[in-house]
Amino acid sequence: MENDMAKPQVFSIPALKRLPAYLRELKKLQAAGRLHATSPVLARALRIDAISVRKDLEMIGAAGSPGVGYQVEPLIDALESFLGWKNASEAFLVGTGHLGTALLGYRGFADYGLKIIAAFDKGPVPKDTLVHDVPVFDFAEFPHLTRRLQIRMAILCVPDDAAQEVAEKMVEAGILAIWNFTGHTLLLPEDIIRQKVNLAGDFAVLSVKLARRLREIDGCGEDKQ
Amino acid sequence: MENDMAKPQVFSIPALKRLPAYLRELKKLQAAGRLHATSPVLARALRIDAISVRKDLEMIGAAGSPGVGYQVEPLIDALESFLGWKNASEAFLVGTGHLGTALLGYRGFADYGLKIIAAFDKGPVPKDTLVHDVPVFDFAEFPHLTRRLQIRMAILCVPDDAAQEVAEKMVEAGILAIWNFTGHTLLLPEDIIRQKVNLAGDFAVLSVKLARRLREIDGCGEDKQ
Known part of the structure; x- marks a missing residue:
């Protein structure tokens, strides 16, 4: 099992998103005392086909042995390393x-x-504020704390109309990856890594589709369900 | 402003996801006493172009007047109706x-x-359990409560390996729309509406990209930031 981490690669996003599911499944197998996992076994657990499993795991540099499959423990290690x-x-x-x-x-x-x-929140934040045991500081302290603690990842949950300005300050402070939970699409230098979760937007899609479906049901005079 | 809700339409998903942002912006304009909003004003707020704004709002049946724009209050009404x-x-x-x-x-x-x-959670759930003021019941009670209260939408947050089974029971009980917060891709009849939020998967993508970026920076011997 070889993990060529230095070579720049293009990763498949759907494959990356499946990695936590592999990890979870392998840990279940490990807990059950299993030493090996074949691609068909992993494929069934993830409800994809065995060829995709082999391709996904090839991406992280893992190869199985014919008839035996993957060694569970080294594969867990490789996945955890790959995911950081x-x-x-x-x-x-x-x-x-x-x-x-x-x-x-x-x-x-x-x-x-x-x-x-x-x-962090916009100030003034009372001294010793904790939210769920996490200390909260005035956003004015973000830059020097980011540098001092060498933080590279930030989670953005400000109101949408503040999102762009706050994100720019994050980048100035040295943040390289932003998990954006606002509805705002950030305009930032392209080397800044971004992942977006738009709960209001997702719920809008769900609501509109459901409303349409309910009208269809009414229109047909019968419940297709 | 006409909203032809009965006609089946194909909606653009990115446009649907922008609707909450329009609503938020229009409510801000309303609070500021504004009666009209032009497409360039909305375009700037959403950081898209004015043509996209007109197309998005056409989708919900709203038309602006040349030079005047959209009437704020009727447009808020139309958006809220459309979104349900x-x-x-x-x-x-x-x-x-x-x-x-x-x-x-x-x-x-x-x-x-x-x-x-x-x-709901798998039983036994002690009587009168509340989580953040919401009553919690044994999942065994899900079907009859869904029917009795005519609930059509469910949020799925069970462990991944239970997701498929629980989702199938939701559908049997009459749920039409599922907001799926598990990492599992549900196999359900195609008329069941689904929206997926995969936090672990998103974080995996962010982590892998950040790890790669940090290796690049190390490799170059300089911080591009």
């Missing part, structure tokens, strides 16, 4: 409104090695 | 682990008319 989840990723969160507070309270982040070590 | 956000959408949430608990505590849902009226 072996050591907790430290991040700052900015915006302690409803969503920021909910995210600070979400203990599931720890499962994938994300540790939010501080939160 | 005029009356709160009632939903059930299933799975009160870390993520489900965080979502139950997220008060921002109320801003877009989503009301989670009950939560």
Whole structure:
């Protein structure tokens, strides 16, 4: 099993998104005392085909043996290394409104090695403010704390109309990756890594489709369900 | 302004996702006492071009007047009707682990008319259990409560390996739209509306890209930032 991490590669986003599912499945197999996992076994668990499994795992540099499959423990190691989840990723969160507070309270982040070590809000923030045990500081302190603690990842939960300005200040401070939970699409230098979760937008799609579906049902005079 | 809601249409998903941003912007203009909004004004706020604004609003049946733009209040009405956000959408949430608990505590849902009226978990659930003031019931009660309260939308936050089974039971009970917060891609009848938020998957993408970026920086011996 070889993990050629130095070579720049183009990764498939759907494949990257499947990696946590592999990890979870392999940990279940490990807990059950299994030493090997074949691609058909992993394929069934992830509800994809075995060829995709082999391609996904090839991407992280893992190769199985014919008839035996992958060794469970080394594959877990390789996945965790590849994901950078072996050591907790430290991040700052900015915006302690409803969503920021909910995210600070979400203990599931720890499962994938994300540790939010501080939160920020626009000042004045009373001294010793904690939200779900995470210390909250005035955003004015963001730049020097980012540099001092060498934080590279930030979670953005400010109101939409502040998103662009706050994101620009994050980048100035040295943040390289932004997990954007606002509805705003950020305009930033292209080497800044971004991932967007737009809950209001997703809910809009769901609502409009559901409203249309309910009209169809009414229109037909029968419940297709 | 005409809203031909009965005609089946194909909607653009990016446009649907922008509707909450229009609504937010229009409410700000309304609060500032403005009666009209032109497409260039809305375009600047959303950081898209004015032609896209006109196309987006045409989708919901709204037309502006040349030189004057859109009437703010009727446009807010039309958006809220289109989104089905005029009356709160009632939903059930299933799975009160870390993520489900965080979502139950997220008060921002109320801003877009989503009301989670009950939560469910696998039994036994002690009587009178509340999580963030929302009553929690044994999932065994899901089918009859869904029918009795005519709930059509459910939020799925169970562990990934339970997601498919729970989703199938939701559909049997009459749920038409599922907001899926698990990492599992659901296999369901195609007329069931789905929207997926995969936090672990998104974080995987962010982590891998950041790890690669940090290697590049190390490799160059200089910080491009």
